[in-house]
Amino acid sequence: MRGLTAIEPGLAETAARIDEMIRPQVAAVEKLQESNLLKVIKSFQACRVGEEHFAPSTGYGYEDAGRDTLEAVYARAFGAQAAVVRPQIVSGTHAISLCLFGIMRPGDELLSATGSVYDTLEEIVGLRGAGKGSLRDFGITYREAPLGTGGFPDPTEVKRALKPKTRVVLIQRSRGYSWRPALRLDRIAELVQCVKEACPGAICVVDNCYGEFVEEREPTEVGADLIAGSLIKNPGGGLATTGGYVAGAEELVALAAERLTAPGIGREVGAWPLDKRAFYQGLFVAPHVVGEALKGAAFTAGLFAEFGFSVSPTWNEPRGDTIEAIRLGSAERLVAFCRGIQKAMPVDAHVAPEPGAMPGYADMVIMAGGVFVQGSSIELSVDGPMREPFVAYLQGGLSREHVRCAALMAAQELGRAGLLPVPAGEAKVF
Numbered sequence: 001m002r003g004l005t006a007i008e009p010g011l012a013e014t015a016a017r018i019d020e021m022i023r024p025q026v027a028a029v030e031k032l033q034e035s036n037l038l039k040v041i042k043s044f045q046a047c048r049v050g051e052e053h054f055a056p057s058t059g060y061g062y063e064d065a066g067r068d069t070l071e072a073v074y075a076r077a078f079g080a081q082a083a084v085v086r087p088q089i090v091s092g093t094h095a096i097s098l099c100l101f102g103i104m105r106p107g108d109e110l111l112s113a114t115g116s117v118y119d120t121l122e123e124i125v126g127l128r129g130a131g132k133g134s135l136r137d138f139g140i141t142y143r144e145a146p147l148g149t150g151g152f153p154d155p156t157e158v159k160r161a162l163k164p165k166t167r168v169v170l171i172q173r174s175r176g177y178s179w180r181p182a183l184r185l186d187r188i189a190e191l192v193q194c195v196k197e198a199c200p201g202a203i204c205v206v207d208n209c210y211g212e213f214v215e216e217r218e219p220t221e222v223g224a225d226l227i228a229g230s231l232i233k234n235p236g237g238g239l240a241t242t243g244g245y246v247a248g249a250e251e252l253v254a255l256a257a258e259r260l261t262a263p264g265i266g267r268e269v270g271a272w273p274l275d276k277r278a279f280y281q282g283l284f285v286a287p288h289v290v291g292e293a294l295k296g297a298a299f300t301a302g303l304f305a306e307f308g309f310s311v312s313p314t315w316n317e318p319r320g321d322t323i324e325a326i327r328l329g330s331a332e333r334l335v336a337f338c339r340g341i342q343k344a345m346p347v348d349a350h351v352a353p354e355p356g357a358m359p360g361y362a363d364m365v366i367m368a369g370g371v372f373v374q375g376s377s378i379e380l381s382v383d384g385p386m387r388e389p390f391v392a393y394l395q396g397g398l399s400r401e402h403v404r405c406a407a408l409m410a411a412q413e414l415g416r417a418g419l420l421p422v423p424a425g426e427a428k429v430f
């Protein structure tokens with residue numbers, strides 16, 4: 001049967017206990033939502049945002065005040081000197097790619113400070129695929145510092161890997177498709193400081209995907225030179241329909257923008273043929289929406305731990321991104337989990353997720369999502385690479401109650417197939 005079904009009484013009781021258990025986490029997230037909202041409102045006000053900024057532009061887009069103002073609002077909200085925010089930045093991968101190709105020159109080296117790079121960056125670096133057009137193809141070498149204890153970056157390893165030719169140090173804030181924890185800002189600050197001491201010329205670029213508004217500050221407020229991300233993740237608030245951003249030091253943002261358009265043109269051109277209202281309003285609601293996703297993730301963590309699965313982070317661990325990883329341990333469970341989540345979707349609930357190939361990813365991936373914006377992962381979605389140990393990565397959710405409902409549908413799907421290690425009703429909080 002496809003679509004929502006009633007929750008069995010045993011499961012509903014467990015859910016009510018989890019609600020009680022996560023009350024302190026929910027209260028903390030509500031404070032975070034408020035402080036980030038105030039920060040965003042102040043940025044709008046300082047940039048004197050007005051109705052006139054919402055209109056689309058055409059052609060070259062010269063002097064598009066709505067576009068320039070939105071970029072100024074983003075820069076302020078992220079504590080950065082400048083930002084480039086565009087619908088022409090097609091994804092988070094593209095935004096990160098602009099930073100790397102914008103800054104690095106032949107003979108330079110890229111150092112990943114957080115172990116192996118996110119799947120889609122492997123082809124940018126030239127680690128996978130034919131390498132055509134990759135950094136390697138341009139004579140830019142790559143090195144990575146392995147993660148240390150607990151899956152955190154190890155400053156000693158990073159210092160050891162820094163070379164005079166290291167031009168960019170890439171720091172991935174979110175966990176990506178891996179079991180390592182997301183980086184909290186105190187760790188990012190420490191890492192950036194260590195890089196700057198050892199190699200003052202190196203530029204710290206943070207892959208900020210899934211990290212925006214998860215804490216009260218952004219990496220650019222703790223010393224990072226540049227951050228990049230996707231508008232169909234956190235900062236678009238579920239309303240932005242496409243796009244990406246780069247924010248940070250003025251001169252570095254300018255270099256990324258020259259790569260986006262052309263040298264000499266940079267940020268001065270680029271029409272915004274869409275109505276900009278959704279992009280402004282998306283940023284305005286993003287602190288709230290990110291908080292809803294965090295509350296939903298805490299519930300999911302509590303629920304699946306109760307059923308005997310390892311989850312990361314646990315319900316009461318501080319979060320550095322919006323992702324909840326649930327280690328399901330078998331392909332059968334991962335598929336059932338995704339099918340359960342799909343049953344709670346407003347869109348496409350009548351389809352059953354199947355593993356498939358995805359551009360940019362090496363393994364087969366299964367996904368659940370029924371979103372209003374294609375591929376959006378600030379809206380509730382689940383991805384899981386079909387490889388050991390069969391981890392479901394759940395992220396987003398425009399409302400806490402939607403994530404809660406979907407997590408329950410997933411647990412029920414597993415339960416009905418006899419795939420829960422601890423049956424509903426016998427589960428207890430540990």
Ligand SMILES: *Cc1c(COP(=O)(O)O)cnc(C)c1O
Nearest residue numbers: 091092093118174176207209230
């Ligand atoms: C999503 C993500 C990206 C890439 O973003 P796309 O928009 O999917 O291209 C890069 N890094 C991390 C950690 C991500 O989560």
